[in-house]
Amino acid sequence: MNEHLLSMHDLTAGDVTKILDTAGSFREVGSRVIKKVPALRGRTVVNLFLENSTRTRISFELAAKRLSADVINFSAGGSSVAKGESLKDTALTLQAMGADAIVVRHSSSGSPLQLTRWVDAHVLNAGDGTHEHPTQALLDLYTMREKHGRLDGLRVAIVGDVLHSRVARSLSIGLVTVGAEVTLVGPPTLIPPEASAWGVQVSYDLDGLIPKLDVCYMLRVQRERQRLEYFPSMREYARLFGLTSERAAMLPETALIMHPGPMNRGVEIDSDVADQPASVIEEQVTNGIAIRMALLYLLLGGTGAGEAA
Amino acid sequence: MSERVVFERVRALDPITRVDDVRDIAVADGVIAAEAPRDAERVDGTGLVLAPGLVDLHTHLREPGDEHKETVATGTRAAAAGGYTAVAAMANTDPPADNAAIVQAVRDLAAAAGSCDVFPVGAITRGLEGAALAEMGEMVEAGVRVFSDDGRSVPTARLLRNALMYAKAFPVEIVLAEHAEDASLIEGGQMHEGARSASLGLAGRPAEAEEVIVARDLAVARACGGRLHLCHLSSARAVELVRRAKADGVRVTAEVTPHHLVGTDDDLVAYDTMKKMNPPLRTAEDRAALRAGLADGTIDAIATDHAPHAVEEKDLEFDLAPPGTIGLETALAVVLTHLVEPGVVSLMRAIEALTSAPARILGAADHGGPLEHGRPANLVVFDPAGEWTVEAPFASKARNSAFLGERLRGRVRFTMLRGTFTVANGKPTR
Numbered sequence: 177m178n179e180h181l182l183s184m185h186d187l188t189a190g191d192v193t194k195i196l197d198t199a200g201s202f203r204e205v206g207s208r209v210i211k212k213v214p215a216l217r218g219r220t221v222v223n224l225f226l227e228n229s230t231r232t233r234i235s236f237e238l239a240a241k242r243l244s245a246d247v248i249n250f251s252a253g254g255s256s257v258a259k260g261e262s263l264k265d266t267a268l269t270l271q272a273m274g275a276d277a278i279v280v281r282h283s284s285s286g287s288p289l290q291l292t293r294w295v296d297a298h299v300l301n302a303g304d305g306t307h308e309h310p311t312q313a314l315l316d317l318y319t320m321r322e323k324h325g326r327l328d329g330l331r332v333a334i335v336g337d338v339l340h341s342r343v344a345r346s347l348s349i350g351l352v353t354v355g356a357e358v359t360l361v362g363p364p365t366l367i368p369p370e371a372s373a374w375g376v377q378v379s380y381d382l383d384g385l386i387p388k389l390d391v392c393y394m395l396r397v398q399r400e401r402q403r404l405e406y407f408p409s410m411r412e413y414a415r416l417f418g419l420t421s422e423r424a425a426m427l428p429e430t431a432l433i434m435h436p437g438p439m440n441r442g443v444e445i446d447s448d449v450a451d452q453p454a455s456v457i458e459e460q461v462t463n464g465i466a467i468r469m470a471l472l473y474l475l476l477g478g479t480g481a482g483e484a485a
Numbered sequence: 486m487s488e489r490v491v492f493e494r495v496r497a498l499d500p501i502t503r504v505d506d507v508r509d510i511a512v513a514d515g516v517i518a519a520e521a522p523r524d525a526e527r528v529d530g531t532g533l534v535l536a537p538g539l540v541d542l543h544t545h546l547r548e549p550g551d552e553h554k555e556t557v558a559t560g561t562r563a564a565a566a567g568g569y570t571a572v573a574a575m576a577n578t579d580p581p582a583d584n585a586a587i588v589q590a591v592r593d594l595a596a597a598a599g600s601c602d603v604f605p606v607g608a609i610t611r612g613l614e615g616a617a618l619a620e621m622g623e624m625v626e627a628g629v630r631v632f633s634d635d636g637r638s639v640p641t642a643r644l645l646r647n648a649l650m651y652a653k654a655f656p657v658e659i660v661l662a663e664h665a666e667d668a669s670l671i672e673g674g675q676m677h678e679g680a681r682s683a684s685l686g687l688a689g690r691p692a693e694a695e696e697v698i699v700a701r702d703l704a705v706a707r708a709c710g711g712r713l714h715l716c717h718l719s720s721a722r723a724v725e726l727v728r729r730a731k732a733d734g735v736r737v738t739a740e741v742t743p744h745h746l747v748g749t750d751d752d753l754v755a756y757d758t759m760k761k762m763n764p765p766l767r768t769a770e771d772r773a774a775l776r777a778g779l780a781d782g783t784i785d786a787i788a789t790d791h792a793p794h795a796v797e798e799k800d801l802e803f804d805l806a807p808p809g810t811i812g813l814e815t816a817l818a819v820v821l822t823h824l825v826e827p828g829v830v831s832l833m834r835a836i837e838a839l840t841s842a843p844a845r846i847l848g849a850a851d852h853g854g855p856l857e858h859g860r861p862a863n864l865v866v867f868d869p870a871g872e873w874t875v876e877a878p879f880a881s882k883a884r885n886s887a888f889l890g891e892r893l894r895g896r897v898r899f900t901m902l903r904g905t906f907t908v909a910n911g912k913p914t915r
Binding site: 262284285286289304305307342369370 | 680682685686801802
């Protein structure tokens with residue numbers, strides 16, 4: 177593995193397997209009464225969250241704490257960034273304070289890569305603009321592998337606003353790396369014209385795909401997209417591209433329903449569908465902590481893996 | 486001080502007379518002299534090329550308003566360092582050059598600095614707001630010959646038509662220079678739209694944004710007979726539209742920048758803000774079309790779009806960093822290294838696109854040759870084989886060069902403005 181995790185392009189199929197296996201050994205820690213191992217004792221992890229996020233930040237915070245690292249949360253609201261300090265100066269400050277790893281969430285695509293030019297710390301991309309969200313992709317791969325027992329050859333549809341989705345980018349790259357068959361589905365206005373270059377199929381016909389899927393992965397729709405004329409109405413979006421109860425009934429019995437959250441119930445996914453057994457949305461969240469523990473552990477070269485397993 | 490100097494055994498290149506031979510060129514009393522005065526300084530020109538001073542149709546000098554990026558003094562010094570004797574200063578200053586007072590102030594600053602002639606470009610619309618026409622007549626009287634709302638396109642075909650028509654009122658030829666990118670197609674856009682933007686997660690500025698405006702403007706210019714110039718072409722289809730329009734007799738000229746002739750969207754894989762520009766670097770096919778268009782004369786001139794920014798402004802997240810690269814000090818060497826050496830264009834054609842062609846568009850009668858006796862001694866002498874690395878410090882106040890770190894061939898040895906050295910032995914004199 178590289179010294180940073182910026183993009184799913186950084187990972188080989190072997191890297192992915194190693195990360196998922198490591199996460200598997202950390203999954204168990206979360207079910208203990210004392211949910212903690214000393215693997216990263218004395219190391220400092222900074223959560224640099226310059227864009228609103230609750231679930232990802234909490235997940236990273238828990239992951240680092242369960243590894244016994246010291247965790248500093250640095251969010252835009254209360255920080256100097258809001259007062260006009262540049263990302264570069266913020267990064268240099270964190271560097272001077274001895275951060276070993278910086279977990280960064282930022283609204284600007286590419287900002288984690290820029291950070292690596294300014295600091296020595298390991299940089300983990302926790303979501304950058306409309307670029308990538310590799311830890312989300314890895315936790316999704318973990319969940320799929322756990323449920324299906326394999327990733328190679330899985331038929332996965334990623335449905336919705338692919339154009340603006342960092343999750344869709346990372347997940348597509350990751351799935352193609354491990355040999356899955358990916359189809360992007362959504363209004364043509366929300367699929368990048370050149371997406372097929374990622375090694376995926378593109379379709380505008382969700383109904384035709386549904387019966388053949390192993391995983392139906394729904395993306396969040398943002399209401400502002402409608403204002404920008406990408407599609408006529410939320411109602412029509414739900415009719416053409418939403419996972420309705422009727423569509424969910426057409427899925428094979430073994431198929432998983434996934435969503436990176438937070439969900440717009442009634443838009444991209446019907447409430448009943450989100451709560452049915454095929455939906456593994458809550459397990460995605462639990463697995464997220466284990467994946468982030470694995471990544472911090474592998475990047476920071478922690479010790480005591482045996483204790484974790 | 487006007488020099489008395491003779492460049493001996495220099496390769497003189499004149500794109501107007503098409504002369505290309507080795508001879509002595511003498512300068513005295515500010516003009517090219519028939520004979521060297523007896524006391525003239527003698528410069529060994531062996532291996533050097535002497536050409537008319539370069540002329541830039543597209544420079545941002547930033548003054549007034551953004552003096553932290555560049556001033557007229559530093560920008561014209563950069564121009565001289567790059568071999569330029571005349572530059573057109575774009576109107577998007579703060580306040581904008583939409584009136585005669587600003588135009589005169591910029592020209593006065595340039596005269597005081599003495600490095601390079603500055604031809605202020607006037608705004609087409611008041612405040613560059615794209616609504617009401619600026620008072621063009623007053624600016625024409627103040628010497629403006631080119632008008633542009635550079636940075637964005639004139640928003641409606643109707644307003645463009647009115648500007649082209651109104652410009653016919655004046656006894657001199659007025660050129661309307663258009664930044665061709667349809668505003669609705671580039672909203673939020675950070676780079677060329679394509680496979681690269683899709684994988685980098687950066688919003689796109691598609692090639693058709695340029696094509697749409699070029700097609701619109703050519704239709705309007707054709708119908709009303711106006712005189713149109715298209716700034717910094719970047720896409721293959723726009724080049725083809727211009728080629729056909731010229732064949733049909735539309736009064737249009739076009740420019741291309743060194744960075745669009747060399748770079749592609751692949752250069753942005755590391756989110757390098759130095760490579761962020763408007764219009765954006767596009768594909769290898771677009772670049773090939775721009776080169777072909779330059780070679781066959783569809784594109785008349787090479788213009789730098791010299792766009793200085795402060796270090797801290799470019800050291801930002803990609804979507805927050807301003808677009809643009811400085812270019813005055815690198816244009817000649819980039820063209821020599823990347824276009825002339827590989828045989829994309831001849832040295833004569835390159836020099837024409839850097840000198841006589843832009844001088845004609847700008848109406849800069851004293852610039853761009855010919856190299857004839859009695860003509861103002863606005864000259865550049867360069868060593869085509871001289872290697873150097875693009876790096877700070879620059880004569881410009883800014884350092885945001887898209888070519889940082891590159892090895893280039895082509896060093897300016899001397900620049901003369903009306904017979905006075907603005908660069909001597911490779912160093913700016915002011």
